[in-house]
Amino acid sequence: xxxxxxxxxxxxxxxxxxxxxxxxxxxxxxxxxxxxxxxxxxxxxxxxxxxxxxxxxxxxxxxxxxxxxxxxxxxxxxxxxxxxxxxxxxxxxxxxxxxxxxxxxxxxxxxxxxxxxxxxxxxxxxxxxxxxxxxxxxxxxxxxxxxxxxxxxxxxxxxxxxxxxxxxxxxxxxxxxxxxxxxxxxxxxxxxxxxxxxxxxxxxxxxxxxxxxxxxxxxxxxxxxxxxxxxxxxxxxxxxxxxxxxxxxxxxxxxxxxxxxxxxxxxxxxxxxxxxxxxxxxxxxxxxxxxxxxxxxxxxxxxxxxxxxxxxx
Numbered sequence: 001x002x003x004x005x006x007x008x009x010x011x012x013x014x015x016x017x018x019x020x021x022x023x024x025x026x027x028x029x030x031x032x033x034x035x036x037x038x039x040x041x042x043x044x045x046x047x048x049x050x051x052x053x054x055x056x057x058x059x060x061x062x063x064x065x066x067x068x069x070x071x072x073x074x075x076x077x078x079x080x081x082x083x084x085x086x087x088x089x090x091x092x093x094x095x096x097x098x099x100x101x102x103x104x105x106x107x108x109x110x111x112x113x114x115x116x117x118x119x120x121x122x123x124x125x126x127x128x129x130x131x132x133x134x135x136x137x138x139x140x141x142x143x144x145x146x147x148x149x150x151x152x153x154x155x156x157x158x159x160x161x162x163x164x165x166x167x168x169x170x171x172x173x174x175x176x177x178x179x180x181x182x183x184x185x186x187x188x189x190x191x192x193x194x195x196x197x198x199x200x201x202x203x204x205x206x207x208x209x210x211x212x213x214x215x216x217x218x219x220x221x222x223x224x225x226x227x228x229x230x231x232x233x234x235x236x237x238x239x240x241x242x243x244x245x246x247x248x249x250x251x252x253x254x255x256x257x258x259x260x261x262x263x264x265x266x267x268x269x270x271x272x273x274x275x276x277x278x279x280x281x282x283x284x285x286x287x288x289x290x291x292x293x294x295x296x297x298x299x300x301x302x303x304x305x306x307x308x309x310x311x312x313x
Contacts, residue, residue, distance in 0.1 A: 006281035014277020022266030030262035052292030060135035079117025121164035132163035230261035241272035
C-alpha cells in the first residue's frame with residue numbers, strides 16, 4: 001500500500017524531477033529526441049543550466065506550496081509570491097529566472113500595479129498556454145477533502161492568477177480530478193474513468209466542453225504517438241501527460257516518455273511527473289535524479305511541511 005503521504009510527496013518531488021529532466025532539451029523537436037533520447041539528468045543544453053535545474057514550472061509550484069503552508073488558500077498571497085519569483089528569483093533553482101511564458105509574464109506585471117491576483121490572468125483565446133496547469137498540483141492536493149464544488153472553485157481561482165480563460169481553468173480541473181482519484185489509490189486506468197465521469201458531470205453542457213471531446217470520447221492510451229502534441233497549449237500538455245501515464249508502468253518510464261516527446265519538454269515532464277509521482281509514490285522516483293536537484297534541504301523542509309498540512313486536514 002502506498003500511503004497518502006507517499007503520494008503527496010511523490011507528486012511534488014515528481015513534478016520537480018520531470019521539469020528538471022526536460023529543461024536542457026526544451027524547444028527541441030521530437031526527431032532530436034529520437035536521435036538522442038533523454039535517459040537521465042543532463043547539464044546545460046537549451047538554457048545552459050546545471051543538471052537538476054527546475055524552470056518556472058517548478059518555481060511557481062513551490063511558491064504555491066509555500067503560500068498554502070503559510071497562509072492557507074489565499075490567492076492574493078499566492079500571486080504576490082509569484083511576483084517575487086518573477087522579480088527576484090524566489091524559489092528559483094539558482095536565484096535566476098531564465099524561462100517564463102508570455103501569459104504568465106503579462107499577469108505578473110499586472111499584480112504590482114494594483115490588479116487583484118484573481119483578475120490578473122488573461123481571458124482571451126490566445127491566453128490558453130499551460131502556465132497554470134504546470135503549477136496547480138499543490139492547490140489540488142491541499143483541497144482533497146473539500147466537496148466537489150469547493151474543489152473546482154479553488155482550482156478555478158488559483159488558475160486565474162495567470163490564466164483566466166475557462167479552457168485553462170477547466171483543464172486544471174480535469175487534471176485535479178485525475179490526481180484526486182490517484183490519491184484515493186485507484187490505478188491509472190481506473191482513475192481516468194472516474195475523472196472523466198466527474199468532469200462530464202460538471203461540464204456536459206458547457207460551451208467549452210467541445211474542446212475536451214477527444215479526452216471524453218476516446219481511449220487516451222490508444223491514441224498513437226503521432227497524434228500526441230507536446231507544445232505549450234494547455235490541451236496538448238494535459239493530453240500528453242495523461243497519455244504518458246496511461247501508456248507506461250513506472251514513474252521513470254512516464255517522465256522519460258513525456259520529456260522525449262520534445263518541444264515543451266520541461267512542462268510536459270512536470271505535469272506528467274506530478275501524475276506519476278502521485279500514482280507510484282515518492283519511493284518510485286530514482287534517487288539519483290532526486291539527488292541532482294539543488295536546494296534539497298530547503299525543498300525537503302517545505303515539501304514535508306506541505307505534506308504534514310495535507311495529512312492533518
